[in-house]
Amino acid sequence: MASRYRSHLISLRDGREVTLRAIVEADATKIVQAFERLSAESRYYRFMRYKKQLDGRALERGVHPRPGREFAFVATVPAAEGTDIVGAGQYVRAGDGNEKTCEFSITVAEDWRGGGLATRLLASLVRRARRDGYETMEGWVLAQNTPMLAVARKLHFKSEPVSGDAAVLRVQRAL
Ligand SMILES: CC(C)(COP(=O)(O)OP(=O)(O)OC[C@H]1O[C@@H](n2cnc3c(N)ncnc32)[C@H](O)[C@@H]1OP(=O)(O)O)[C@@H](O)C(=O)NCCC(=O)NCCS
Structure with missing residues (x-):
């Protein structure tokens, strides 16, 4: 169950600390705020298209991961109005219908990059997906997303080209 994940504090390379915890329904508003703070380029890198706003159904699904099948972490920091979400990572069952493969996605707020947060998020997703019984994790990444x-x-x-689309790579590993 998502709620059973114990939240904990992690230190980034620059000494700043963030809390890593499972996403909850009440995060929806903060997720929207975090999305609105992202540059157009970051949104493009994450969604592979220019996205002006998060669509309601995806948001609803994102804050209600299905236990044992989907999981989402958020990284939060204290802010004037409670907390801000500065990073998020999730996996869902892969779109190809293979129930042993999950697909991850990660976003870190621009001011919080370069400190190892995405690495921590992805490592946590790998451990969690293994516990959920997945055997492979994959992700779709723009080839220019160094x-x-x-x-x-x-x-x-490991990364491999996607047939018919030179702009995108599929990254995958066994869990
Ligand atoms: C991709 C993303 C999640 C990385 O977040 P982050 O917290 O900065 O990542 P980390 O700090 O854990 O690691 C970034 C690594 O990239 C390296 N890096 C950054 N820019 C680089 C560049 N131009 N060339 C080579 N390496 C680079 C960093 O050195 C670091 O590696 P290191 O830890 O070995 O030094 C963040 O940039 C982001 O949210 N981008 C927009 C959304 C997106 O692209 N999501 C991925 C789609 S699934």
């Missing part, structure tokens, strides 16, 4: 490819490589993902 930081994401660096994170994936560090965590032993």
Whole structure:
């Protein structure tokens, strides 16, 4: 169950601390705020298209991961109005119908990059997906997305071209 994941504090390379915990329904508003703070380029890298706003159904699904099948972490920091979400990572069952493969996605707020947060998020997703019984994790990454490819490589993902689309790589690893 998502709620059973114990939240904990992690230190980034620059000494700043963030809390890593499972997503909850009440995060929806903060997720929207975090999305609105992202640059157009970051949104493009994450969604592979220019996205002006998060669609309601995806948001609803994102804050209600199905236990044992989907999981989402958020990284939060204290802010004037409670907390801000500065990073998020999730996996869902892969779109190809293979129930042993899950697909991850990760976003880190621009001001919080370069400190190892995405690496921590992806490592946590790998451990969690293994517990959920997945055997393979995959992700779809723009070929020019050097930081994401660096994170994936560090965590032993291999990348391969996607047929018919030179702009996108599939990264994958056994769990
Ligand atoms: C990709 C993303 C999640 C990385 O977040 P992050 O917290 O900065 O990542 P980390 O700090 O854990 O690691 C980034 C790595 O990329 C490396 N890197 C960054 N820019 C680089 C560049 N131009 N060339 C080579 N390496 C680069 C960093 O050195 C770091 O590796 P290191 O820890 O070995 O030094 C973040 O940039 C992001 O949210 N981008 C927009 C959304 C997106 O692209 N999501 C991925 C789609 S699934």
